[in-house]
Amino acid sequence: MLRIAVPNKGSLSEPASQMLREAGYRQRRGGRELVLRDEANNVEFFFLRPRDIAVYVGSGTVDVGITGRDLLLDSGAVAVEHRALGFAGSTFRFAAPIGTCETLDDVSGKRIATAYDGLVRHYLERKGIVATVVHLDGAVESSVQLGVADMIADVVETGTTLRAAGLEVFEEPILRSEAVLIRQDGQEPEGLATLSRRLEGVLVARQYVMMDYDCRSEVLDEAAKITPGLQSPTVSSLHEDGWLAVRAMVRQNETNQVMDSLYDLGARGILVTPILACRI
Ligand SMILES: Nc1ncnc2c1ncn2[C@@H]1O[C@H](COP(=O)(O)OP(=O)(O)OP(=O)(O)O)[C@@H](O)[C@H]1O
Ligand SMILES: O=P(O)(O)OC[C@H]1O[C@H](OP(=O)(O)OP(=O)(O)O)[C@H](O)[C@@H]1O
Numbered sequence: 001m002l003r004i005a006v007p008n009k010g011s012l013s014e015p016a017s018q019m020l021r022e023a024g025y026r027q028r029r030g031g032r033e034l035v036l037r038d039e040a041n042n043v044e045f046f047f048l049r050p051r052d053i054a055v056y057v058g059s060g061t062v063d064v065g066i067t068g069r070d071l072l073l074d075s076g077a078v079a080v081e082h083r084a085l086g087f088a089g090s091t092f093r094f095a096a097p098i099g100t101c102e103t104l105d106d107v108s109g110k111r112i113a114t115a116y117d118g119l120v121r122h123y124l125e126r127k128g129i130v131a132t133v134v135h136l137d138g139a140v141e142s143s144v145q146l147g148v149a150d151m152i153a154d155v156v157e158t159g160t161t162l163r164a165a166g167l168e169v170f171e172e173p174i175l176r177s178e179a180v181l182i183r184q185d186g187q188e189p190e191g192l193a194t195l196s197r198r199l200e201g202v203l204v205a206r207q208y209v210m211m212d213y214d215c216r217s218e219v220l221d222e223a224a225k226i227t228p229g230l231q232s233p234t235v236s237s238l239h240e241d242g243w244l245a246v247r248a249m250v251r252q253n254e255t256n257q258v259m260d261s262l263y264d265l266g267a268r269g270i271l272v273t274p275i276l277a278c279r280i
């Protein structure tokens with residue numbers, strides 16, 4: 001059985017379980033089970049703290065896991081990213097009181113509060129900067145007002161938490177993070193390929209819609225340029241002479257622009273349907 005670690009709490013927990021459900025796996029209903037066997041799919045889920053997952057995977061206690069790229073790099077565990085999962089996107093950045101810092105030079109000699117010491121120390125070392133890292137477990141944004149640090153390095157998504165604390169980001173992001181599937185370095189456990197393909201199927205099904213439309217045969221080449229699909233669009237004939245039915249996958253976030261362009265070209269009966277699952 002493939003042993004898979006899944007976040008039991010926090011920002012990653014619900015979207016990770018949701019993705020696994022969409023990939024056809026059993027997931028727990030409440031938040032209490034620690035282990036769940038899915039016999040039909042030959043996998044076993046272990047619900048663990050997101051921060052600990054890279055450690056379990058690195059030590060080989062579980063085969064693979066879902067965690068954040070930032071947590072993986074912070075852990076220093078001998079685990080590697082197998083595939084990005086497209087949710088829980090965030091940046092990891094320096095932030096300081098508004099108007100006080102602009103560049104990395106302003107970090108030198110300062111106290112930086114963070115819950116990601118490993119990540120920050122490694123970054124400072126790589127940039128040749130000497131500063132003091134102050135470890136905190138969470139709510140790092142409050143540390144500057146409370147006087148234990150001069151600046152912070154933390155997860156930023158919308159920036160709402162920073163603004164509320166009177167802080168602003170400076171310098172380029174230290175890291176762009178998202179949820180990732182990880183495995184032990186140099187290991188490709190049996191069953192990982194199937195899990196990975198299923199998760200890719202969910203990613204693609206989320207990113208694409210199926211589009212159907214009718215158009216006159218003389219505009220088909222133009223229409224195919226607008227909707228090239230993955231391989232190429234499916235074309236079938238209509239009962240009415242000179243008209244064709246076309247079907248292609250379209251990026252979900254481009255749906256309306258594509259429909260506008262097709263309509264301008266003379267296409268009619270443009271239908272959009274969601275894709276529930278797929279294998280590319
Ligand atoms: N607002 C957010 N938007 C996107 N991703 C986030 C956000 N907050 C945290 N994350 C991601 O979630 C992971 C950390 O999980 P989370 O914040 O739930 O755990 P934690 O902070 O270690 O635990 P807890 O919040 O229980 O102390 C990291 O990969 C981080 O990038
Ligand atoms: O840019 P924003 O959209 O405001 O999101 C970023 C915030 O979200 C996370 O906090 P979380 O809720 O996990 O609390 P924590 O600091 O206790 O982990 C993260 O640590 C930031 O504080």
Ligand SMILES: [Mg+2]
Pocket residue numbers: 010011138
């Ligand atoms: Mg958190």
